[in-house]
Amino acid sequence: MNNRLRVLRAERAWSQQDLAERLEVSRQSVNAIETGRYDPSLPLAFRIADLFEMAIEEIFANPSKESAK
Amino acid sequence: MNKPNPAQRRYVARFIPAMLAYVIVLFACTWVSRVHHPEGVALYILSVLPSLPLLAVLAVMGMYLHEEQDEFIRSRLVTAMVGGIGILLAITSVWGFLEEGANVAHFPTFLAFPIWCGAFGLVQCFMSLRDRMAGGDK
Numbered sequence: 001m002n003n004r005l006r007v008l009r010a011e012r013a014w015s016q017q018d019l020a021e022r023l024e025v026s027r028q029s030v031n032a033i034e035t036g037r038y039d040p041s042l043p044l045a046f047r048i049a050d051l052f053e054m055a056i057e058e059i060f061a062n063p064s065k066e067s068a069k
Numbered sequence: 070m071n072k073p074n075p076a077q078r079r080y081v082a083r084f085i086p087a088m089l090a091y092v093i094v095l096f097a098c099t100w101v102s103r104v105h106h107p108e109g110v111a112l113y114i115l116s117v118l119p120s121l122p123l124l125a126v127l128a129v130m131g132m133y134l135h136e137e138q139d140e141f142i143r144s145r146l147v148t149a150m151v152g153g154i155g156i157l158l159a160i161t162s163v164w165g166f167l168e169e170g171a172n173v174a175h176f177p178t179f180l181a182f183p184i185w186c187g188a189f190g191l192v193q194c195f196m197s198l199r200d201r202m203a204g205g206d207k
Contacts, residue, residue: 026071026074029139029141029142032141040140040141
């Protein structure tokens with residue numbers, strides 16, 4: 001699933017480790033989500049959205065809308 | 070190298086004693102069998118004793134899966150475990166037909182667990198390599 005995690009993290013000058021610690025997950029998790037190799041669960045997606053004070057769909061691209069393009 | 074999380078530290082703290090117990094019990098049972106030549110119930114007990122620490126290792130792995138809070142690591146672990154089961158089933162299925170058709174030696178079933186562990190590790194290595202080649206995990 002495409003997402004803006006890397007951009008949002010870069011805007012705050014956070015490393016993957018910084019973000020991982022804020023989300024209480026491993027750095028590998030952050031890396032896998034950023035590169036689209038892993039889609040987070042809904043609770044983790046909400047944690048990410050809360051951290052960036054955004055709605056989930058502002059961070060993660062809706063796959064059904066992506067494929068319709 | 071990433072710092073192990075609390076669930077991983079607990080896993081190692083449980084896994085090492087279980088494997089140490091396996092080695093000690095295996096050697097002790099082999100020695101007793103060779104020296105005392107037990108029979109009947111004692112022989113059954115001695116034969117089954119080395120498998121008990123391995124059952125503990127399985128329980129330790131299950132506890133780790135249950136306790137791991139990082140959903141990505143847990144997902145990778147489950148994928149690697151299922152991959153390991155697939156490899157084990159492939160080996161034992163082919164071997165079984167070879168036993169039936171070509172009279173190859175009987176497969177010692179106690180090897181199933183170490184083969185699964187090896188296959189589980191191989192799948193994890195493959196997944197790490199794939200991630201690195203995809204420009205992901207370092």
